[in-house]
Amino acid sequence: MTKAADESGAGSKAKAPKNNRRTMWAGVLFLLLVISGVVFGGMKANQYLHDEQQMPVQVIDFSGDYQHIDITKLERLIRKAQPGSFFALDVNDVFELVEAQSWVYRASVRKKWPNTLKIYLVEQQAVAKWNEDLLLNPYGDTFNDEGVEIDLPRLYGPGGSEKTALEGFNSMHALIGTTNMAIDELSLSERFAWQVQLENGIRLNLGRQDFIDRLQRFIDVYPLLAQQEKAVRYVDLRYDTGVAVGWNENDSSNTTNKES
Template sequence: MIKLNTKSVQFWSGVVFLLLVLTGMVAAGIKTYEWLQDEQRMPVQVVDFSGDYKHVDVVKLEKLIRRSQPGSFFSLDVNEVYQLVEAQPWIYRASVRKQWPNKLKIYLVEQIPVAQWNDDMLLNPYGETFNAAGEGLVLPKLFGPGGSEKTALEGYNAMQSLLVTMGISIRELSLSERFAWQVELNNDVQLNLGRQEFIDRLQRFVDIYPLLAKQPKQVRYVDLRYDTGLAVGWVDETENNNKEES
């Protein structure tokens, strides 16, 4: 007859009990996790957009977010939503956070377009490009080699601050590979400013233009690439007649 040690029985009974408790806790944890992940039980019911925006289609953006994050409130990854939102063309900055029990709050800072860049991109006030549709926007056109966006925009702003006193604005600005400046104004006058001291040269144009505007012929271009003085080209009479006929 086998005699069981009382202490041994108590030990193994305790081990079995502990295993049963741990198994129950694991099962309960799995059930709780599945419950929390179930979109039908804890859905994200509200996506709340705020901020100052007019080009962002928040209806489409919400659909995009819900397709990328189809799970429950608890399974939704805020970092992934943040990256998704900031990847949209018209979004400059965004913040994303959850709000218990069923809300996702998104604050948007929209890109502000100030110019077209090389006919295929837009520029924001910081000289950064973004690829968004610019249909219907009336913006100056800036052209230049890659990496010169900030230089071109700074030059544009400096020139425009001089021209605005005359009621004239820049329609197009071109910066060559050698960083020479050419400008087309909204009155069809073209300016060749060269590479150096382009603001001083533009000031020379501002000073002399009232006299040029009084002439019987229309100014076509002004070449300011001289230490002193300038060269003026005039619109031919036949060109004026062709414009009137068209």
């Protein structure tokens, strides 16, 4: 091999690394451009999807059987708490907000493409008033009446006795429902003694024990009491075999003990 050939070969080897470096940097630059384009496109797409003007929640569709839930107020609360974009709206947050409302017992929330939020509502069922300022549902849970006026039996008792009071009321209501009388008010004392006010104005003192048996005793003796000329004011049933009766007259100390 000649000297010229050796020099030519050495020059080619020197140029090859330079070409490889150029190719590598061109590839890196292309990759950076692609990544930048993807990131920029993702940011623009995210802005578009979260833009209330581009993807608004136009409709909040309420369904279910309800009478006392203020739908206008509820929709206003949802729109205030959540962004208007369909994709940015958090279904779980809306669910918690809806179920926190007093008259809502249960709710389900879901999105419907492209612009609707569907909410199904189950309303609380009020069965009694509790201590004047709350309502009871059939399970003994309390909730705020939010100013809704409903004619319901009134129950009173110490805190934490809601379920006990309601169970007692239900048992007494079922028993006295066999007559033409009804319970207007029920009170449970701190010592868990029962007192009942009937719609006809008669007050019953049932004590702490065997209150169902004592109520049955009143039902048995009431036809005899109703035959009297004086109206019955109260009946004390805390006796083993009889009752003490107070009559509606000026002399409130006048009582009669009737054997059952």
